[in-house]
Amino acid sequence: xxxxxxxxxxxxxxxxxxxxxxxxxxxxxxxxxxxxxxxxxxxxxxxxxxxxxxxxxxxxxxxxxxxxxxxxxxxxxxxxxxxxxxxxxxxxxxxxxxxxxxxxxxxxxxxxxxxxxxxxxxxxxxxxxxxxxxxxxxxxxxxxxxxxxxxxxxxxxxxxxxxxxxxxxxxxxxxxxxxxxxxxxxxxxxxxxxxxxxxxxxxxxxxxxxxxxxxxxxxxxxxxxxxxxxxxxxxxxxxxxxxxxxxxxxxxxxxxxxxxxxxxxxxxxxxxxxxxxxxxxx
Numbered sequence: 001x002x003x004x005x006x007x008x009x010x011x012x013x014x015x016x017x018x019x020x021x022x023x024x025x026x027x028x029x030x031x032x033x034x035x036x037x038x039x040x041x042x043x044x045x046x047x048x049x050x051x052x053x054x055x056x057x058x059x060x061x062x063x064x065x066x067x068x069x070x071x072x073x074x075x076x077x078x079x080x081x082x083x084x085x086x087x088x089x090x091x092x093x094x095x096x097x098x099x100x101x102x103x104x105x106x107x108x109x110x111x112x113x114x115x116x117x118x119x120x121x122x123x124x125x126x127x128x129x130x131x132x133x134x135x136x137x138x139x140x141x142x143x144x145x146x147x148x149x150x151x152x153x154x155x156x157x158x159x160x161x162x163x164x165x166x167x168x169x170x171x172x173x174x175x176x177x178x179x180x181x182x183x184x185x186x187x188x189x190x191x192x193x194x195x196x197x198x199x200x201x202x203x204x205x206x207x208x209x210x211x212x213x214x215x216x217x218x219x220x221x222x223x224x225x226x227x228x229x230x231x232x233x234x235x236x237x238x239x240x241x242x243x244x245x246x247x248x249x250x251x252x253x254x255x256x257x258x259x260x261x262x263x264x265x266x267x268x269x270x271x272x273x274x275x276x277x278x279x280x281x282x
Contacts, residue, residue, distance in 0.1 A: 010055070010100035012036045013076070015093050021079060021161040028126055028161055029091050030067065030079045033099060041074050047108030048133035049240060049268040054078055055100050056093075060086040063263075065240075066104060067129040069136035076101065079129040079161060106267045109238060111137055114210050118147035122223050124195050124215025125154050128161050130240050130267075131214050139174055151202060153180035153195040157188055178202050196222035199230075206232040213239050217281050224271060224281075234272035241267050241280065 017032040035041040046052075046066050055061030068077035082091045093099060111134065119138050121131040131152075138148050150169065154160045160179070169175035180191040180198040191198045196219065204211070211232055213223045220239055227237055241255075241262045255262035258277035260269075274280040 007103050007105065010053075010061075010102040011040045013099055013101045015095050015097045015099065016075065017095055018093060021163075022159050024158070026081055026083060027091075028079055028081050030077060030161075031090070031093065031099070032075055032077050033101065034075050035101070036098075044074075044076075044104075046070055046076075046104040048111055048137050049109040049130060050104040050106050051267060052076070052078070052101050052103030052105065054080075054090070055086060056089050056098075057100060059089045061100070061102075062086045062090070063105070065130040067132050069133040069140065071137055071140035079126065081126050105263060107265070109134055109212065109268050115144045116146060116208070118149070118204075118209040119145055120149045120151065120204050120209060120211045122195060122199055122211060122213040122215075123150075123152045124219040125159060126161065127213075127215030127219075128152050129214075131212060132162060132165075134212060135169075135175060142174060146208060147176070148174065149176040149178070149202070149204065151178045151180075151195065151198055153182070153191070153198060155182050157181050157185055194222070195219055196226050199223060199226050204230065206230055206236060209236060211237050213237070221281050227271075234275055235270055237271035239269060239271065239274070241269065241274075 013033040013035045015031050016034050019030055021028040021030055035044065048069055051063050051065050053061045054064050064078045064080055066076055067079045080087050080090050082088055119134065121134055123131045135148065135150060138145050166177050166179060169177050178191065178198055180193055180195060181188060182194060184192045191201060195215065211227055213220055224237065241257060257280045
């Protein structure tokens with residue numbers, strides 16, 4: 001893998017494309033960006049699960065999951081929920097506008113260690129963003145993995161991210177997709193109920209399987225409980241805690257969980273590492 005130079009130095013990138021995944025007060029907008037400096041573009045290297053600090057000069061920065069796999073090309077994708085000053089400013093960006101990017105930060109999902117295994121991703125809402133790179137990485141290296149299943153849900157069908165991609169997955173028959181919404185809607189053809197309940201309906205076997213979950217903390221807690229009911233071992237379960245990171249290099253102290261710093265020790269953790277740290281899922 002190529003070196004990224006100084007990960008704390010921001011680089012200018014141009015928004016190549018932008019679109020809304022969801023609407024509403026806390027809507028989600030995805031940005032496809034390309035570094036202006038060709039040398040940075042060529043040397044950048046990230047792995048599924050890593051994050052980057054993105055921002056606007058004079059406004060500020062936010063730590064955001066990289067929502068694309070390195071197998072997709074020499075660009076980056078970020079799916080940003082509008083929640084505050086910086087994310088509001090980011091949402092105002094359109095193709096041709098500039099943002100800053102620095103990173104990548106944190107560890108990554110051990111996708112190479114998972115070769116030969118079945119992969120299940122279990123996401124809720126914006127939590128699908130850090131899971132998407134796993135899906136794309138496994139798809140690009142399909143012969144290295146024994147299977148790929150996607151379980152994903154949100155409050156309503158309008159709150160689901162990456163909706164058009166699920167149709168593509170099903171049409172290509174290379175990902176087994178299970179979608180859900182919390183409350184029934186006319187014309188909704190998939191499961192109605194919460195993601196942890198959908199997990200039990202799918203009833204995946206733990207044999208030779210890795211399960212990765214990301215979403216609201218309450219969802220993660222019940223998903224973890226249900227995975228244990230399905231006899232998944234602690235070492236077979238992974239999640240991310242990237243929403244706790246602020247500075248990215250362990251100086252502000254905002255991301256500590258027990259004796260761990262999410263920005264330095266994570267954001268990817270096995271459940272075996274987190275199970276005895278109650279505040280991890282608070």
